[in-house]
Amino acid sequence: MKLSNKLTNFICIAVLSFVFIISVLSMKDDSLTFDELAHLPAGYSYLTQKDYRLNPEHPPLVKDFSALPLLFLNLNFPKDSPNWQEGSRGLWWVQFDFGSDFLYRSGNDADKIIFWGRIPMIIILMILGLFLFRWAKELGGNKTALLVLSIFAFSPAFISNGRLVTTDVAAALGAVLATYYYLKFLKNPDKKNIISAGLALGISLLFKFSLILLFPFFAVITMVFIILKNGNKLNNLVKYILPGLALLIIAAGVIWLVYEYHMINYPMELQYKEAEAFLKTTTIPKALVGLNLEMIKNSITRPLAQYAEGLLMATNRTATGNTTYFFGKISAQGFKTYFPAVYFIKTPLGFHLLTLIALLSGFALLIKRISKIKELIKNRFVEFSMIIFISIYWITSITGSLNIGVRHLLPSLPFIFILVCLGINNWLENIKKAPFKKAALVLVLFSIIWYISSSLMVFPHFLTYFNETVGGPKNGYKYVVDSNLDWGQDLKRLKNWMEKKGINKIYIDYFGGADLSYYLSNKYERWDSKNSAENFPKGNYLAVSANQLQGGRGIAAPDYDQPTDYYAWLNQYNPLAFIGNSIFVYYIK
Numbered sequence: 059m060k061l062s063n064k065l066t067n068f069i070c071i072a073v074l075s076f077v078f079i080i081s082v083l084s085m086k087d088d089s090l091t092f093d094e095l096a097h098l099p100a101g102y103s104y105l106t107q108k109d110y111r112l113n114p115e116h117p118p119l120v121k122d123f124s125a126l127p128l129l130f131l132n133l134n135f136p137k138d139s140p141n142w143q144e145g146s147r148g149l150w151w152v153q154f155d156f157g158s159d160f161l162y163r164s165g166n167d168a169d170k171i172i173f174w175g176r177i178p179m180i181i182i183l184m185i186l187g188l189f190l191f192r193w194a195k196e197l198g199g200n201k202t203a204l205l206v207l208s209i210f211a212f213s214p215a216f217i218s219n220g221r222l223v224t225t226d227v228a229a230a231l232g233a234v235l236a237t238y239y240y241l242k243f244l245k246n247p248d249k250k251n252i253i254s255a256g257l258a259l260g261i262s263l264l265f266k267f268s269l270i271l272l273f274p275f276f277a278v279i280t281m282v283f284i285i286l287k288n289g290n291k292l293n294n295l296v297k298y299i300l301p302g303l304a305l306l307i308i309a310a311g312v313i314w315l316v317y318e319y320h321m322i323n324y325p326m327e328l329q330y331k332e333a334e335a336f337l338k339t340t341t342i343p344k345a346l347v348g349l350n351l352e353m354i355k356n357s358i359t360r361p362l363a364q365y366a367e368g369l370l371m372a373t374n375r376t377a378t379g380n381t382t383y384f385f386g387k388i389s390a391q392g393f394k395t396y397f398p399a400v401y402f403i404k405t406p407l408g409f410h411l412l413t414l415i416a417l418l419s420g421f422a423l424l425i426k427r428i429s430k431i432k433e434l435i436k437n438r439f440v441e442f443s444m445i446i447f448i449s450i451y452w453i454t455s456i457t458g459s460l461n462i463g464v465r466h467l468l469p470s471l472p473f474i475f476i477l478v479c480l481g482i483n484n485w486l487e488n489i490k491k492a493p494f495k496k497a498a499l500v501l502v503l504f505s506i507i508w509y510i511s512s513s514l515m516v517f518p519h520f521l522t523y524f525n526e527t528v529g530g531p532k533n534g535y536k537y538v539v540d541s542n543l544d545w546g547q548d549l550k551r552l553k554n555w556m557e558k559k560g561i562n563k564i565y566i567d568y569f570g571g572a573d574l575s576y577y578l579s580n581k582y583e584r585w586d587s588k589n590s591a592e593n594f595p596k597g598n599y600l601a602v603s604a605n606q607l608q609g610g611r612g613i614a615a616p617d618y619d620q621p622t623d624y625y626a627w628l629n630q631y632n633p634l635a636f637i638g639n640s641i642f643v644y645y646i647k
Contacts, residue, residue, distance in 0.1 A: 061201060069204055073204075074184050077211050083518065085176055086173060087550055088222075088547040089172075089550040089570065092569070093545075095161070095571030096112070096154055097116070097224065099160040101128075108320060108322040108324070109322075109323045110324045112156065113153050114332075115267075115368050117368060119316065124178050127177060131166075131174065133171065136159040141159055142156055161573070179223055183220030186231040187207060190476065191206065193238055194207070194480075197441075206476055209479065212509060214405075215404065218520035224465070226468045226469075228265040229262075232261065233451075233469040233470075237272075237443065237447060240272075242255065247297070247302075252308070256305040257309075260308060263309065263313060264312070269469065282442070282446075283439065286436045314361050317364050317365055326355070381620075383605070386613055388609060388618050389617055391617045392458065394456055396456075396538075397456050400463070403525055403528050404542060407525050408510075408512060413478050415481070444477055447473055448470045451470045452467070452470060462540045485498065522543050534639065535607070535640075546570010546571050549572040553578055556578075563598065564583075564600070566578075567584070567606045568606075569604075569605040585600060587606050587624055588624050596647060597646070599634070600644045602641070602642050605640075610622065631646065
């Protein structure tokens with residue numbers, strides 16, 4: 059059946075409308091997640107104070123978008139807070155303390171701020187979906203475009219993260235935009251494509267620092283493109299030097315302009331003091347630290363110095379790692395199998411089946427045309443480029459030490475979606491015999507329905523999605539936690555559960571960004587996880603976030619020298635309740 063453009067576009071609008079509705083409905087009862095505590099106040103401070111002292115380890119653009127609706131809420135900004143006045147002093151947690159000052163201690167309606175701050179994130183999610191639809195339509199026609207859009211719209215990874223004030227979905231949008239326009243530039247480096255590719259690259263680099271990987275990616279595909287191109291290779295290379303330089307200048311100009319605006323009221327002395335305090339405590343080479351500090355002293359280069367500082371901070375974080383719970387073990391240096399395993403268990407099996415079909419179809423095509431590999435790459439250069447990006451991004455992620463969530467793979471997922479759907483479309487088109495074609499269509503439809511139903515069944519707890527291989531969302535905590543499962547999103551649901559049960563006191567060990575006093579008032583007492591079981595007052599309730607719980611029930615990896623058995627005593631108790639798949643509630647008799 060041939061789909062008309064009119065019908066295809068109508069379905070696209072309907073699917074994107076669904077994305078908006080399900081995102082709003084699933085996030086309205088989520089409490090503040092950990093990273094949002096830093097991002098939301100930082101964005102509001104950028105737009106109202108024009109001062110970049112908060113959250114420099116992430117570029118500003120996503121935080122700016124999130125703060126736009128907040129400008130209409132008549133909020134109190136705690137400018138007299140010591141956490142603002144004294145700056146971060148090189149201590150990363152000060153920005154989180156200021157976040158609590160802004161959201162919960164200044165007379166503001168925190169829930170209203172959180173709700174409206176997330177709406178622009180959902181709009182970014184929809185823009186990404188629309189652009190994927192458009193690109194897939196160019197590459198494979200209407201059916202491929204709708205298949206890609208459907209996979210995207212029901213992706214638990216995108217729905218869960220696309221409703222939160224974080225940078226990962228925007229990074230995926232940036233990767234797609236920058237790649238799309240750079241490929242156009244490669245094909246024809248005229249003035250229009252130079253400008254569009256430069257703007258797309260600059261905007262992308264303002265979404266997330268990990269997109270610095272676009273540079274080696276562009277270098278690789280440029281060299282391959284030149285090698286495959288007819289004519290003298292050296293002349294082909296020279297042809298791109300000046301246009302490429304112009305592209306980079308445009309991208310740098312975009313970054314400079316945005317950072318310059320954000321630093322109008324950020325004192326140079328404070329910028330220098332904070333950069334020096336933080337950078338000198340890291341593993342970053344002293345030469346780079348020194349260069350960055352020198353750039354701060356110049357009013358022209360200091361915006362780029364601020365960008366470079368953030369990039370160095372992000373690079374240092376990736377290199378030094380984070381405490382990670384993974385399949386029962388705890389490490390500070392990460393696991394090489396982390397991202398492949400997390401991708402496998404947090405992606406619906408229906409999509410894995412589609413991927414397997416596409417891979418087998420692709421290998422069959424490759425074997426058939428192995429003697430004409432150069433021609434194959436040349437004719438499918440867009441797809442080849444996507445494979446290169448996925449390879450670079452995954453290799454970098456796997457070899458890094460920062461293992462905190464499948465969300466860090468999001469920039470690669472749009473390319474995976476497009477490649478798989480193109481593979482499925484090619485497979486179906488190459489089947490000539492009617493009985494086999496009908497069986498193939500049934501298999502593809504089964505996979506899609508399985509994919510969609512598996513995703514929707516976890517509503518509204520999309521962040522906690524795990525597929526059937528590990529027993530679904532209820533069992534996910536046994537394998538990974540942190541932003542894969544427990545980011546602090548269920549505190550409001552715990553409050554509602556307590557009210558329903560008439561519980562007036564609970565001990566709590568909570569991981570997340572929300573303020574306990576704001577939601578639980580005087581009905582709670584903090585429980586220090588390192589306390590022994592004997593110190594817990596019997597006859598009381600205890601709520602423990604999955605992240606904290608598993609951190610105290612794992613086995614230490616050789617690189618980890620901290621206690622990991624401080625919650626082993628809870629193994630003798632069955633949870634009384636499991637709030638939103640991320641908070642365990644016990645009654646200790």
